[in-house]
Amino acid sequence: xxxxxxxxxxxxMLSREDKEELxxxxxxxxxxxxxxxxxxxxxxxALERELHKRGLLCRILDGDNIRSGINNNLGFTEADRVExxxxxxxxxxxxxxxxxxxxxxxxxPNNDIREMAANIIGQDDFLExxxxxxxSECERRDVKGLYAKARRGEIxxxxxxxxxxxxxxxxxxxxxxxxxxxxxxxxxxxxxxxxKIQIKK
Ligand SMILES: Nc1ncnc2c1ncn2[C@@H]1O[C@H](COP(=O)(O)OS(=O)(=O)O)[C@@H](OP(=O)(O)O)[C@H]1O
Ligand SMILES: Nc1ncnc2c1ncn2[C@@H]1O[C@H](COP(=O)(O)OP(=O)(O)O)[C@@H](O)[C@H]1O
Numbered sequence: 001x002x003x004x005x006x007x008x009x010x011x012x013m014l015s016r017e018d019k020e021e022l023x024x025x026x027x028x029x030x031x032x033x034x035x036x037x038x039x040x041x042x043x044x045x046a047l048e049r050e051l052h053k054r055g056l057l058c059r060i061l062d063g064d065n066i067r068s069g070i071n072n073n074l075g076f077t078e079a080d081r082v083e084x085x086x087x088x089x090x091x092x093x094x095x096x097x098x099x100x101x102x103x104x105x106x107x108x109p110n111n112d113i114r115e116m117a118a119n120i121i122g123q124d125d126f127l128e129x130x131x132x133x134x135x136s137e138c139e140r141r142d143v144k145g146l147y148a149k150a151r152r153g154e155i156x157x158x159x160x161x162x163x164x165x166x167x168x169x170x171x172x173x174x175x176x177x178x179x180x181x182x183x184x185x186x187x188x189x190x191x192x193x194x195x196k197i198q199i200k201k
Contacts, residue, residue, distance in 0.1 A: 016096070016097045016098075016099060019097070019098050019099030020099040020199065021199070022099065023057055023099045023100075024055075024199055025056050025057065025099065025101065025197045025198075025199060026099075026196060026197045026198070026199055027095070027096045027097075027098075027099045027100055027101055027102065027125070027197070028096075028101055028102075028125055028127060028193065028196045028197055029092055029096055029102050029104070029121045029125050029126050029127060030044075030047070030101070030102070030103045030104070030127050030129060030189070030193060031104050031108070031114070031117060031118075031121075031126060031127060031128050031129060032044060032103070032104065032105045032106070032129045032131055033106070033107065033108045033109075033114060033128065033129070033130055033131070033168060033171075034107065034130060034131030034132065034133060035107065035131075035133065035135060035138045035159060035160045035165055036107060036138060036143075036144075036146060036147075036158075036159060036160070037133070037138035037139075037141045037142065037143050037144075037147070038131040038132070038133035038138050038177065039131050039133055039175070039177035039182075039185070040063075040105035040106070040107075040131050041062050041063070041105045042177075042182060043105075043131065043175065043177070043182065043185050043186065043189070044060050044062065044103045044105040045060065046182055046183075046185075046186045047103060047186050047189050047190070047193075048060055048103060050186055050190060051101060051190075051193070054194075056101055056197065057099070057100050057101065058100065058101040058102070058103055059095045059100050059101070059102050059103070060103045060104075060105065061088055061091065061092060061095075061102065061103070061104045061105070061106075062104075062105045062106075063105060063106050063107070066084075066088060066106075067084070070087060070091070071083075071084050071087055071088075076156075076157045076158075076159075076163065077157065081107075081108075081109065081113060082113055082116070084106070085106060085108050085113050085114075085116065085117050086116060086117075086120070088104060088106060088117070089116065089117040089120035089121055090120060092104055092117075092120075092121055093120060093121055093122075096121065096122075096125060101193070101197060104117075107159050107165070109159050109163065109164060109165045109166060110164065110165075110166040111166055111168065111169060114128060114168065127172045127173075127192065127193070127196070128168050128170075128171045128172055129171060129172060129173050129174075129175065129189070130167065130168045130171035130173070130174045130175070131175050131176075131177065132167065132174050132175065132176045133176055133177045133178050134176070134178060135160045137177075137178040138160065139160075146158065147160075147161065150162060172192060173188060173189065173192055175188065175189075
C-alpha cells in the first residue's frame with residue numbers, strides 16, 4: 001500500500017510460522033458471539049485455562065476490558081460497534097501473527113460485523129462459536145443488572161431488547177449454556193481446537 005506513503009516491512013520480519021515453531025503450536029482465532037450473559041466470557045476463561053494446562057499459549061480479548069482500554073471512546077451505536085469489532089479484529093491479527101491462540105468474547109451482533117472480522121483475520125483461521133443461550137435465560141441471569149435497566153429504558157440500543165442480534169449462519173460450533181454445563185461446552189471446544197493447533201513435526 002503506497003498511495004498514502006506507507007510501506008509495511010512485513011517481508012523483513014520473522015514470520016508467523018517462525019513464531020509458531022518457537023511455541024510448538026499453530027495459532028487460531030476462536031471468536032465467540034452471543035447475547036450479553038450468554039456465557040461467552042465464562043467459557044473463554046475456562047477454555048484458556050484448559051489450553052494453558054496443555055502448554056498452549058493463549059490470549060483472551062474480552063468486551064468490558066477492551067471497552068475500558070483501547071476502545072474507551074466507543075459506545076453502542078451501529079457505527080461504534082463496527083469500529084469496536086474492526087479494532088478488535090486488527091489486534092487479534094497481531095496476536096495470531098505472534099503464534100498465539102486468540103480468544104475473543106464480544107457480542108458482535110450481526111453477520112456483516114463478523115464477516116468483517118473474519119476477513120481481517122483470515123477466513124481459514126476464524127472459528128466462529130455461537131453461544132446460543134436464549135434471551136429469556138440471559139435475562140433471567142442478568143449478571144450485571146443491564147437487562148433490567150434496558151427494560152426500564154435506562155440503556156438505549158441494548159442487544160436483544162432494543163437492538164438486534166442476528167444468529168450466525170454456519171458457526172463452527174453452537175453452545176447453548178441453558179442446556180450444556182460449562183465442562184461440556186469446554187470439552188466440545190477442546191475437540192475442535194486441539195485438532196487445529198497441533199504442529200506436525
Ligand atoms: N447497549 C448495550 N448493548 C449491549 N451490551 C452493552 C450495552 N451497554 C453496555 N453493554 C455491555 O457491553 C458489553 C458488550 O460489549 P461488546 O463490545 O461485546 O459489544 S459489541 O460486540 O460491540 O456489540 C456487554 O457485556 P457482555 O455481557 O460481556 O456481553 C454489556 O455488559
Ligand atoms: N452452563 C453454563 N455455561 C456458562 N456460563 C453459565 C452456565 N450456567 C450459568 N452460567 C452463568 O452465566 C453467566 C454468563 O455470564 P458471562 O460469561 O459474563 O456472559 P457473556 O460474556 O456472554 O456476557 C455467568 O454468571 C455464569 O456463571
